[in-house]
Amino acid sequence: MSPNDGRSVRASKKRESRRKAILQAARRAFAEKGYHHTHVADIIAGAGIARGTFYLYFESKNAIFLELLDQLLDELQASIVGVDTEEGAPPVEAQLVDRVQQILGLVVQNRALTRILVREAVGLDADVDRRLHEFYGSLLEYIRDALENGKRMGFLRELDTEVAAFCVLGTIKQFMEQLVMSEDDHLAENVDRLALQVLDFNLRGLLKS
Amino acid sequence: MSPNDGRSVRASKKRESRRKAILQAARRAFAEKGYHHTHVADIIAGAGIARGTFYLYFESKNAIFLELLDQLLDELQASIVGVDTEEGAPPVEAQLVDRVQQILGLVVQNRALTRILVREAVGLDADVDRRLHEFYGSLLEYIRDALENGKRMGFLRELDTEVAAFCVLGTIKQFMEQLVMSEDDHLAENVDRLALQVLDFNLRGLLKS
């Protein structure tokens, strides 16, 4: 390995770490003040860099926001996987619990960013809007498919999966919001227990059997 | 009554009607372009008044937005009334259906404004945030109380009313969002039917009994 390689590897590492630092600063700033009230000045102050440096790493304020958003949505989307209905697989309900707990853990870990997602996801910018719309759209579709499946397999009762899907989505979003907006860590600590209850609500509803 | 009074009554009437016209223009503008992309220029153009006149009626762009929001939230809040559990009252479920249909009718009628509420009411401003927080807080409380009641009366099964309440809230909010954001009027026309399904979801959940 030539010294040149060593240099460029090191440089590239440094670049990457600085990029992350800026993203981190931006995440913090956006989470604290929201998109519109966050200025590039806030981000660079947080990252301890000069104005111009910011633009070496990101095209614009909008671009860095979109990247943060993408990051979160990608992670969330990745954590959404189907339930295994093969024979010998764990019971469906247990799997669901697993899924839900996993996704909510992610949300809690990214609380700052999710706060942005929840707080001002919409109306910022055409790109952001589209990305979010896509995300929620595919999430809705995923849920609907799952419900269709459940119906076909006889787990679920006869209902309009379209409507049921957005009810489920609604409970999830509301749960995320509660998790993310609550100042104290009360909820965050009980994510798993709460997730079980939300799941239970979705499955059994309110009424006495 | 002196002629002076007549004048001032007339003046006051005129003032009130102009105020309403401005609010109306603002509602349209905010609904169409969102808070941040709506400029005072849009509002006064819509209202057919001069720049300065706007400030004779409203303190600021923020203030008029807050007033529109207040208006909507007040109406919504007013439409939230408890279920009558006295003997001889209509069956609880029927009453619930009534309530839900009424509130959703309101939402559909104020589609433009509700769109703002759903899209970007949050993160704009401390005042707005507080107001919204209050609204959702009291709504949540109302739901929780209702659930407690239902539990006590034996309608509902044993569950954490705190969690159940925000699940219910989540389904409502999501429903509102669907109603308000969909371009076509497909959903809006079927509000009543859909409301029944949402209610059904909340009551019975997904599972086959």
Place this chain on the structure above:
Amino acid sequence: MSPNDGRSVRASKKRESRRKAILQAARRAFAEKGYHHTHVADIIAGAGIARGTFYLYFESKNAIFLELLDQLLDELQASIVGVDTEEGAPPVEAQLVDRVQQILGLVVQNRALTRILVREAVGLDADVDRRLHEFYGSLLEYIRDALENGKRMGFLRELDTEVAAFCVLGTIKQFMEQLVMSEDDHLAENVDRLALQVLDFNLRGLLKS
């Protein structure tokens, strides 16, 4: 005439006069420092107005420059009229002298602006470039046509009017530059006499008959 009319007439006058004042300040600033080194800050300082006010009257720095340029080019173009060759018209050469003196008077009166035209006409901006190209193009065409005419009428000798035209244009431009760039007023005072000599050069060349 209603008071309203009076008001709006007055307002409109004021607007016009302020517009002119800004144009004047811009003219001065551009002439002194050139396009690129003139900042909107210079113009508004010269005009004694606030930053935003500038944008009430002009779309951009570029726009005001283009307007100044248009003004000058229009005036110059207007002063370029053909020679009358009807019977009974004054001798052609006398008419030419007239035309030249008129146009140069214009240049001297607009010295500041013409300085910009001469100094940095090109390379600023696509719009400006196009406008200038058009102007010089039509001027060249005008000269060529005149020369063709002269040839046909037997005044002028056989020569390539294309080449001759840009030679003539060259002497004019150079003359304008001399007029406009000289610090002292020596040249400006003798415009008429000099114009005669330039004309003479163009007509008779350098050689002894």
Place this chain on the structure above:
Amino acid sequence: MSPNDGRSVRASKKRESRRKAILQAARRAFAEKGYHHTHVADIIAGAGIARGTFYLYFESKNAIFLELLDQLLDELQASIVGVDTEEGAPPVEAQLVDRVQQILGLVVQNRALTRILVREAVGLDADVDRRLHEFYGSLLEYIRDALENGKRMGFLRELDTEVAAFCVLGTIKQFMEQLVMSEDDHLAENVDRLALQVLDFNLRGLLKS
């Protein structure tokens, strides 16, 4: 000669060739996009060097531009030599034709750079301005002297050599501009023929003898 010398000679040669490469890249960039729209980034990209390297060879963007300009002006100035009026020398007119063709050949060869000279050498910077002023000043002086000479020797008629000189200069500059700005190579191919016509214009003017 010590080995050290050899090294430094080689180093110095390398330095010189790199310097030239940068100049060449700058020439291309300036010619294509003009001074203001050419960024240091364009130059270093063209030269294939790093940002910092540029500043090892040139003090600033402005400095490299001035150097290119100097280069051109020096070459042009060198090609301006007097007419030989000794007995036995070729006829004056033939010599003039020679000179003109030589200088225009130079212009055509340096089309890219001359384009800069013509388009925006002026108004960029005090240094550049001064240099250009000097150049044109000495050119004007040269022409005037030549004309004085011609007058004294009886070739030329009585005229104000000051005025005549800038007329001649004007035709030359305009010719250069035509050569340099025309997109197609039509003109460039006919330089010699055109030069003759320009010369003819200067000597004989427009009128029928």
Place this chain on the structure above:
DNA sequence: TATGAATGAGGGTTCATTCAT
């Protein structure tokens, strides 16, 4: 000598709000 990441002054433009008429 070569590199290229970092710098930061600077400029054009927007828009909510004010104020003289």
Place this chain on the structure above:
DNA sequence: TATGAATGAACCCTCATTCAT
């Protein structure tokens, strides 16, 4: 009360130059 011209703070982004490696 109504007007709308005027205000100026605010903010994003560029790019020539520097400097640590």
